[in-house]
Amino acid sequence: xxxxxxxxxxxxxxxAPMPRAAATLGFEYIDADVEAGTIELAFAATExxxxxxxxxxxxxxxxxLYDTVGPALLATLEPDQFxxxxxxxxxxxxxxxxxxxxxxxxxxxxxxxxxxxxxxLTGPEGPVIATATATARVIALSQAPAAA
Amino acid sequence: xxxxxxxxxxxxxxxAPMPRAAATLGFEYIDADVEAGTIELAFAATExxxxxxxxxxxxxxxxxLYDTVGPALLATLEPDQFxxxxxxxxxxxxxxxxxxxxxxxxxxxxxxxxxxxxxxLTGPEGPVIATATATARVIALSQAPAAA
Numbered sequence: 034x035x036x037x038x039x040x041x042x043x044x045x046x047x048x049a050p051m052p053r054a055a056a057t058l059g060f061e062y063i064d065a066d067v068e069a070g071t072i073e074l075a076f077a078a079t080e081x082x083x084x085x086x087x088x089x090x091x092x093x094x095x096x097x098l099y100d101t102v103g104p105a106l107l108a109t110l111e112p113d114q115f116x117x118x119x120x121x122x123x124x125x126x127x128x129x130x131x132x133x134x135x136x137x138x139x140x141x142x143x144x145x146x147x148x149x150x151x152x153x154l155t156g157p158e159g160p161v162i163a164t165a166t167a168t169a170r171v172i173a174l175s176q177a178p179a180a181a
Numbered sequence: 182x183x184x185x186x187x188x189x190x191x192x193x194x195x196x197a198p199m200p201r202a203a204a205t206l207g208f209e210y211i212d213a214d215v216e217a218g219t220i221e222l223a224f225a226a227t228e229x230x231x232x233x234x235x236x237x238x239x240x241x242x243x244x245x246l247y248d249t250v251g252p253a254l255l256a257t258l259e260p261d262q263f264x265x266x267x268x269x270x271x272x273x274x275x276x277x278x279x280x281x282x283x284x285x286x287x288x289x290x291x292x293x294x295x296x297x298x299x300x301x302l303t304g305p306e307g308p309v310i311a312t313a314t315a316t317a318r319v320i321a322l323s324q325a326p327a328a329a
């Protein structure tokens with residue numbers, strides 16, 4: 034198995050603090066298959082994410098999908114690489130109440146530094162609540178501070 | 182001028198509490214032109230939204246764009262109507278540091294209950310950091326709890 038190091042694995046394995054944004058979303062690592070390019074995560078959707086009807090606002094659903102496709106790619110990178118998401122396209126399928134939301138992400142195709150990604154979220158009740166596709170590029174870790 | 186009532190304007194004008202998700206994003210209403218279908222808002226991006234490089238994670242950029250296109254439409258609706266965003270497509274143009282982020286949203290076209298929307302975000306330094314297009318549908322307020 035490939036050695037798990039670099040900024041993503043350092044955060045997951047406790048050698049670096051969890052990114053603030055991930056903590057805000059209640060990010061929880063479940064499992065990854067680096068060779069297959071798949072990852073499974075969870076998020077803790079709280080009342081702080083809700084609309085007036087008590088559902089999780091789609092804004093935070095989109096945020097969780099962003100933070101699923103990114104890690105799917107990050108988990109596969111070399112220690113001196115990082116990634117920058119260029120585009121994210123979210124489909125909102127069903128409403129969801131606050132609770133534990135599971136995200137599954139996948140690297141669909143990588144062509145050099147260009148990567149196509151997809152992800153889906155499942156709520157506590159079971160059905161898929163939202164899906165996303167994304168495009169990202171692999172960048173040098175040293176370029177990451179200046180990347181979107 | 183059309184009377185400003187219903188769940189969106191009640192929140193903006195203090196007759197109802199601000200939605201929890203909006204408060205989490207530091208949502209601030211600036212101005213709207215209901216006839217033109219345009220709205221201007223701001224968000225307070227804090228350190229809680231940042232990636233390891235100190236930039237606002239795109240997850241929260243996407244969340245702010247979601248919470249710009251939605252209000253652009255909500256501001257134009259009747260008091261017994263609400264909206265459900267079906268799709269959101271975000272382009273991430275530039276990184277941004279925490280601070281005040283201004284969102285401009287617009288109803289591009291409405292055909293019955295189907296609505297096409299767009300939005301952009303500008304960071305404290307000036308340039309556009311991200312843009313989005315979205316599709317939404319107008320729903321009865323009574324249906325809103327079961328809408329995504």
